[in-house]
Amino acid sequence: MTTGFLGAADHFGYADLLSEAEKTVLTRLRCFLQDEAEPVLADHWERGETPLFLRDRLAGLDLVDPAEVRGAGESVRPLFLGFRNLEFSRVDGSLAILFGGQAGMFRTVVATGGSEQQLASWDEDIASFRMTGCFALTEPDHGSDIARGVQTEARRDGDGWVLNGAKRWIGNAAFSEYVAVAAKDADDGQVKVFLARADDPGMDITKIEGKTSLRMVHNADIGLRDVRVPETHRLQRINSFADLNRAFETLRPDVVWNATGLQLGLYETVLEYTRKREQFGRPIASFQLVQDHLVTMLGNTNASLAIAVRLSQLAAEGGVSGEQAALAKTWVCRHMRQTAALGRELLGGNGILLEHRAARFHADAESLYTFEGTDQINTLIVGRAITGHSAFL
Structure with missing residues (x-):
């Protein structure tokens, strides 16, 4: 069994x-997560508070676009970005979103939709976290049907725009400088994206309380009442939902890597526990049924890793299709859910205690299973592709 960069859990040596050079950068991240993040996560998770100070320290590690892993004039490889997501999720899903919501989602939406001038003005600051932001698409009454259900309205007014509407489940909104708001143009009915300041008059951001999953992520309800945004802060290359979907094609594989990282971290946690926990005078890892569960968890993790790696290879070769991303998301997250349940089961009653990381992984798996397209929606996307018949209502 391999004991390479990811350890024995990477059974086929995908790393x-x-x-x-990529391993060097990822090792820098891994050491930070183990030494500075892990000791404070359980306490913050239980209190539902974001360890925001970790984001500031992460910004100084040069993880977003590190020059040491790029050739001259080249971008970082999707494979590196995937393994970066995995390293975060291997430790904690909330921390993955704290970083990825900025470095992945917000940056990608701006990079995909911004003009050359806008990118020249903003991208370096976004990559360095000097300009922080989040993306606001989902609405109180529209989640899975958001492509046809955007109700937040943008109305042209002189040299700017006025936004009215509401958004829901927006991660990182409470501590972002900008909110990239998807809104429907009142004149042509097309979706456009506007960078509104979080402290603009008329912008109301309220943390959603009472979550039982990803508790350190401050998801928010956002109300927009006559929020004014200059034309210079409208992303110039997003003039329809189809344009916005170009960003999603880049982002959708991220959740596959996150779900894979969660399984990897849980497997490692549970394997260590079963080797130390004794019942009937011997380690429970020596019991047949425990080994059966562990092998299933290992298989799920490595099959998910294989899919995640292939998605990154496809992205480097020209792009991941919507059907490929949908099948990957639904398959990996279904098996992640099984892995999470088996892992919690193997810890018995200890599996619901935060002193054991398995409890966080088990709870956070439910959020990954749902967002970036529910299991049912992704299934219908793939079903339409393979049959030629749409089963959407």
Whole structure:
């Protein structure tokens, strides 16, 4: 069994596809997460508070677009970005969103939709976290049907725009400088995206309380009442939902990597526990049924890793289709859910205690299972592709 960069959990050595420079950067991240993040996560998770100070320290690690893993004039590889997501999720899902909501989602939406001038003005600041932001698409009455259900309205007014509407479940909104708001143009009915300041008059951001999953992520309800945004802060290359979907094609594989990382971290946690926990005078890892569960968890993790790696390879070769991303998301997250349940089961009553990481992984798996397209929606996307018949209502 391999004991390479990811350890024995990477049963087929997928991390060997990384360059030494990429491994060096990821090792820097891993050490930070183990030494500075892990000791404070359980306490913040239980209190439902974001360890925001960790984001500031992460910004100084040069993880977003590190020059040491790029050739001259080249971008970082999707494979590196995937393994970066995995390293975060291997430790905690909320921390993955704290970083990825900025470095992945917000940056990608701006990079996909912004003009050359806008990118020149903003991208470096976004990558360095000097300009923080989040993306606001989902609405109180529209989640899975948001492509046809955007009700937040943008109305042209002189040299700017006026936004009215509401958004829901917006991660990182409470501590972002900008909110990238998807709104329907009142004149042509097309979706456009506007960078509104979080402290603009008429912008009301309220934390959603009472979550039982990803508790350190401050999801928010956002109300927009006559929020004014200049034309210079409208993303110039997003003039329809189809344009916005170009960003999603880049982002959808991220949740596959996150779900894979969660399984990897849970497997490692549970394997260590079963080796130490004794019942009937011997480690429970020596019991047949425990080994059966562990092997299923390991298989799920490695099959998910294989899919995640292939998605990154496809992205490097020209792009991931919507059907490929949908099948990957639904398959990996279904099996992640099984992995989470088996892992919690193997810890018995200890599996619901925060002193054991399995409790966080088990709870957070439910959020990953739902967002970036529910299991049912992704199934229908793939079903339409393979049959030629749409089963959407």
